[in-house]
Amino acid sequence: MTQNDFPKAKEADIALLLEGTFPYVRGGVSQWIHQMLLAFSQYKFAIIFIGSSRDAYERMYYELPSNVVHFEEHYLHDEQNTPEPKAHVGDTKTFDSIKAFHENMHKSSKNEPMHDFVDISRMLTHGTHLNEESFLYSKMSFDMICESYQSHCTDPSFVDYFWTVRSMHKPIWLMSKITKSMIKVRLCHTISTGYAGFLGAMIRSTHGYPLMLTEHGIYTKERKIDLSQTEWIKDNRNLFQKEPTETSYFRQLWIEFFEKIGKFCYDSSDVITTLYEANRLRQIEDGAEPEKTMIIPNGVDVEKFAKLRGKRNEQNKNIICLIGRVVAIKDIKTFIRAMRIIVNTIPDAQGWIAGPTEEDKEYASECINLCESLGLQENVKFLGFQNIEELFPKISILALTSISEALPLVILEAAAAGVPSVVTDVGSCKQLIEGYGDEDIAIGDSGAVVPISDPDSFAKECIKMLKDDAIWAARRESAIARVERFYTKERMIKMYGEIYERIMR
DSSP, X not given: OOGGGSOOOSBOSEEEEEESOTTTSOSHHHHHHHHHHHHTTTSOEEEEEEESOGGGOOOOSSOOOTTEEEEEEEETTOGGGSOOOOOBOXXXXXXXXXXXXXXXXXXXXXXXXXXXXXXXXXXXXXXXSSOHHHHHHBHHHHHHHHHHHHHHOOSSOHHHHHHHHHHHXXXXXXXXXXXXXXXXXXXXXXSSSHHHHHHHHHHHHHHOOOEEEEESSOHHHHHHHHHHHOSSSOOOOOTTTOOTTOOOHHHHHHHHHHHHHHHHHHHHOSEEEESSHHHHHHHHHTTOOGGGEEEOOOOBOHHHHHTTGGGOOGGGTTEEEEESOSSGGGTHHHXXXXXXXXXXXXXXXXXXXXXXXXTTHHHHHHXXXXXXXXXXXXXXXXXXXXXXXXXXGGOSEEEEOOSSOSSOHHHHHHHHTTOOEEEEXXXXXXHHXXXXXXXXXXXXXXXXXXXTTOHHHHHHHHHHHHHOHHHHHHHHHHHHHHHHHHOBHHHHHHHXXXXXXXXXX
């Protein structure tokens, strides 16, 4: 589908604000969005997709349902949107407001309302002086950056500070343009904070459309992980200027930026939902008002997956499968190292990795090389993207070795199909395996939970389940009972439907 083929409309019921996910990226969140679109066929949806760069999202992996009446895409690093350089002096009153805004951002705490953000967002969408050309090319803007560098920056490089500030602020004008051209809707539903959440907050303050936020994973937490690992953020201090445990100035600047725009989204939202209690408490810690927050767990089509239980192939019982993207946050390397230990005990064990490899080709290549160096070419298979309904009858254990997750749909889908799991202790995984609350805990373990990046523990639990049929069968029955009781699609859709109806009414 090309841009000329995108559906367009002047109004819709619900606008979904999506960052780096459906329909261009496979995964649990995209699958959930598709599920929601199909479940609420009575509503007309508009989708506003925000991506990093156009060449990173060349193909739609999901077909847009017929109730998506409007679709638009925008890219943060699209040079076509950058205005031509042109000398500007700048408006004194406007830059005084910006200076005051930034000073307050330095002083404010997580729990203070973001009134200044509301004022600035209105200046961006309604004013004439706070525009991108003025920020990029005016003398007042340059002077303000110089002053801020002298007052706050602890990194010795002014050049890196200058370009960091520019790259950090540039997407704000894209959000402003989207807000100005926003079609009429009854509700905006953003599926993260970040840039999509910032857009939702700007639309709320500009047009007054109600805003609902659903966080699967906590965006600021995930960005901290990304920012701690990325190599493009510089630290120009020498050996004697650095504290070993101290975060570099530019890294911390990016972290604080995402925290601030996340708080703006929390303040602007009418309802804030997440998947489990630990996430809800994290939202409150990050500044969300407790009375706005609520838990709606993911749900799956249990009936569809229940049909797979009787198709299990007993001939291939020593197969462990990791279903997920081959990217660093899924920690595929720990799974591969665990397979080396498992194969030492169970020589015919198979480790399948079912997921796309194109998102991070360098990491995928490292994983393949690790398999070869450990002599696992015959035991570990990279299958690429697969139909999970065809996979589940062939495997005995679902593996999840991620270092960060929310409430993974794949664990619930596997449980509904009668496949127990061995997972790392991230997100709600412990709750999905061991239960939450007396009634849930009484069901029993539906697999095993192990520490992050611990191939020995992971391998030990897999071996235990593969070598003892009674343990495997008991965990299978617990998995089925838990998903049928607490994690059905019908229960989830009912809860979202009540919120949609209440807000739009």
